[in-house]
Amino acid sequence: MSKNNNYLMYTGAVVLSLLAGTATAKVSPQEAEKLGTSLTPLGAEKAGNADGSIPAWTGGLPTNAGAVDSKGFLADPFADEKPLFTITAQNAAQYKDKLSAGQMAMLARYPDTYKIPVYKTHRTAAVPQNIYALAKVSALNTEGVDGGNGLVGFNDSRYYAFPQPKTGVEVVWNHTTRYRGGNIKRLMTRVQPQANGAFSMVEFEDEISYPAELGEGADKGGNILFYFIQRVTAPSRLAGSVLLVHETIDQVKEPRLAWLYNAGQRRVRRAPQVAYDGPATAADGLATSDNYDMFNGAPDRYEWELVGKKEMYIPYNSYKLDSPNLKYEDILKAGHINQDLTRYELHRVWEVVAKLKPNERHIYATRHMYFDEDSWELAEVDHYDGRGQLWRVGEGHIQQYYHKQVPGYTAETLYDLVAGRYSVVGLKNEEKRSIEFGFKSVAANYTPAALRQAGVR
Numbered sequence: 001m002s003k004n005n006n007y008l009m010y011t012g013a014v015v016l017s018l019l020a021g022t023a024t025a026k027v028s029p030q031e032a033e034k035l036g037t038s039l040t041p042l043g044a045e046k047a048g049n050a051d052g053s054i055p056a057w058t059g060g061l062p063t064n065a066g067a068v069d070s071k072g073f074l075a076d077p078f079a080d081e082k083p084l085f086t087i088t089a090q091n092a093a094q095y096k097d098k099l100s101a102g103q104m105a106m107l108a109r110y111p112d113t114y115k116i117p118v119y120k121t122h123r124t125a126a127v128p129q130n131i132y133a134l135a136k137v138s139a140l141n142t143e144g145v146d147g148g149n150g151l152v153g154f155n156d157s158r159y160y161a162f163p164q165p166k167t168g169v170e171v172v173w174n175h176t177t178r179y180r181g182g183n184i185k186r187l188m189t190r191v192q193p194q195a196n197g198a199f200s201m202v203e204f205e206d207e208i209s210y211p212a213e214l215g216e217g218a219d220k221g222g223n224i225l226f227y228f229i230q231r232v233t234a235p236s237r238l239a240g241s242v243l244l245v246h247e248t249i250d251q252v253k254e255p256r257l258a259w260l261y262n263a264g265q266r267r268v269r270r271a272p273q274v275a276y277d278g279p280a281t282a283a284d285g286l287a288t289s290d291n292y293d294m295f296n297g298a299p300d301r302y303e304w305e306l307v308g309k310k311e312m313y314i315p316y317n318s319y320k321l322d323s324p325n326l327k328y329e330d331i332l333k334a335g336h337i338n339q340d341l342t343r344y345e346l347h348r349v350w351e352v353v354a355k356l357k358p359n360e361r362h363i364y365a366t367r368h369m370y371f372d373e374d375s376w377e378l379a380e381v382d383h384y385d386g387r388g389q390l391w392r393v394g395e396g397h398i399q400q401y402y403h404k405q406v407p408g409y410t411a412e413t414l415y416d417l418v419a420g421r422y423s424v425v426g427l428k429n430e431e432k433r434s435i436e437f438g439f440k441s442v443a444a445n446y447t448p449a450a451l452r453q454a455g456v457r
Helices: 003-021 092-098 101-109 129-141 168-176 448-454
Strands: 085-087 116-118 143-145 150-152 184-191 201-209 224-234 242-248 257-262 267-270 302-315 344-356 366-372 378-384 390-401 406-416 421-425
Touching: 092 101, 092 302, 101 378, 101 390, 116 344, 143 168, 168 302, 168 344, 168 366, 242 448, 257 448, 267 448, 302 366, 302 378, 302 390, 344 378
Parallel strands: none
Antiparallel strands: 085 116, 143 150, 184 201, 184 421, 201 224, 224 242, 242 257, 257 267, 302 344, 344 366, 366 378, 378 390, 390 406, 406 421
């Protein structure tokens, strides 16, 4: 082989290694100026689609879009609307170009009960003005490192890392770094109904807090994205167990730190299994740790392909499903939740395919993901096993918490097509309050030393 060929191979290898280490990049000032003009401030297409079935974004729902009850539950601004049509197993073929493989599989698996009621589209997503400004700061400054597994230039913004994404992993980072309403606390449930619909519930109180919202002593410029605490409050045999997570920005450089307080043993232990495909808390083996929030954690085990954008029927404006007038038994049915209580709309989504890297391990070999362009929330995820078979179907039922300008989830469902069972997390209809936004806390509450005090049995 000639010296020239050796040199070309060497320089090519260097270039490839540099590309792998800086797989994502900030945008130019000229491109960032599109945010808030031709694009929404969070990077979605502001214009509607050609036939008007997706309207233009005009600012999202106002904060006074409906009444807020004494427990914080929101009135449905669209309560008088009726479905435009309903997709069933019988007519699904004519709509398949706007459905995921998972939605088609659910229609086939439960032909008599699973359906998709489609309503008029409302682009309700909105966040506070200062968060829009931070998204532009992110666009101008944030870059990916280590193949997109971590971020640099992100400390001055901390929200929406890549509002104008160019790669699949950038889309994932927008979901991970989206605005959740500052420090939040909620009472909610996790339940895995049996194949006949029978169920028992596990009840939680969980909270997310951000370093910037915690005053003195918080690591505001470091590698912590947020702190997460999850307390089990019922049933009594599980009550008192507490999980603490320090969620890092670059989980390859500094893996997620997690500790678990076991109420029975009165001991705090490190919990490295709370990551990737470790079993999710109280999910009866039907969900992984990284199924929570539809997807969470380090992206390093997958290659992320950005397919592009498409129009799709996704769960949206799910106020009916969140009604405090409902009992859990009204929602939880055999095979899937009560689809009469759901609402789907036509929205543009970012389509991303995650494929497990060679020599990496995960029970999901492929994840086919669809992110709402307006909120960056994951709406649909199809999970495939190592044989390439569709296994589990995730649906994130989105709603705008308009009184606080926060896009969020009403509930997250994960359907196991093989077992005929499912897991649903986030329902709060019978709880004593809805989500509490902007609660006050301090950094000292998120240490292993404080964890034991948080356990109540």
